[in-house]
Amino acid sequence: EVQLVQSGAEVKKPGESLKISCKGSGYSFTSYWIGWVRQMPGKGLEWMGIIYPGDSDTRYSPSFQGQVTISADKSISTAYLQWSSLKASDTAMYYCAREGTDRYFDYWGQGTLVTVSS
Amino acid sequence: EIVLTQSPATLSLSPGERATLSCRASQSVSSYLAWYQQKPGQAPRLLIYDASNRATGIPARFSGSGSGTDFTLTISSLEPEDFAVYYCQQRSNWPLSITFGQGTRLEIK
Numbered sequence: 001e002v003q004l005v006q007s008g009a010e011v012k013k014p015g016e017s018l019k020i021s022c023k024g025s026g027y028s029f030t031s032y033w034i035g036w037v038r039q040m041p042g043k044g045l046e047w048m049g050i051i052y053p054g055d056s057d058t059r060y061s062p063s064f065q066g067q068v069t070i071s072a073d074k075s076i077s078t079a080y081l082q083w084s085s086l087k088a089s090d091t092a093m094y095y096c097a098r099e100g101t102d103r104y105f106d107y108w109g110q111g112t113l114v115t116v117s118s
Numbered sequence: 119e120i121v122l123t124q125s126p127a128t129l130s131l132s133p134g135e136r137a138t139l140s141c142r143a144s145q146s147v148s149s150y151l152a153w154y155q156q157k158p159g160q161a162p163r164l165l166i167y168d169a170s171n172r173a174t175g176i177p178a179r180f181s182g183s184g185s186g187t188d189f190t191l192t193i194s195s196l197e198p199e200d201f202a203v204y205y206c207q208q209r210s211n212w213p214l215s216i217t218f219g220q221g222t223r224l225e226i227k
Contacts (some may be wrong), residue, residue: 033217037162044204045133045154045162047216059214095161102168103209104152108161 002019002026004034004096004109011115012086019082020112022096029054030054033099036070038083039111050099051079086116122145122206124219130227137193139222141206144185150208153182153191156221157202165204166191193224201226 007021022034035050049060053072060070072079079096093111100106121144131137141151149169154162164173166182168187179194193200206219 037218044203044221045147045156045207045218047218049184050214050216061215097161099209102171103150104164104167104207105154105162106173108163 002098002107003100004107005095006109006112009115011117012115014086014088014118016086017082017084018086018114020078020094020114022079022109024077024079024098030074034072034079035097035099035105037095037097038092039095047079050072053079054111088116090114091116119215120147120208120210120217122208122217122219124206124222126222127220128223128225130225131196132227133198135196136138137196137200137224139191139204139224141189141191141219143187143189143208147208148167149185150210151184151189152207154205154207155202156205162205200224
């Protein structure tokens, strides 16, 4: 069974750093792209970026380029999303999702809620 | 960047009625369009891919159509569990870019 399990909710202060994770299981982790999607409170879905764990090829949405870093450790089948300096506007639910062979997000993690508040 | 515009923003219908949701792309995406359903407190779920193919386990009352710039998601007869938010999504390869529509909220009338 394909599963993506994300790390737990985080509460941080502005200016702090953060790295959240997404662990894949039940499939060949290195053979599928993993994307990250932001959902701000009460808002829609925004694509942030995507990584191919097999060779770490990473692409970013222009809206998020330079704002976050996406990485993966294929030895432990885990993808990451990180911030070096959080802002209050980073408060959101963040989902990871596997991009299947048909080029769409066929499996999703349960989401990680990030709250940034002073 | 390709922009996807969904309409209406909110659709109010009763169980048993037919729902028609629209997604328009700012330029042609051929048939490379998907639809997702999201219920409160849950992650999105893939319903339709490549404009008209149902994902695994999706009931036959869900259907998709369209190509180029205009797409439709139809729910033939609404069940209580279908009331949710629906998003369309496209993926273009050169350069790699993924965009979602802003969503249509399907609510019980």
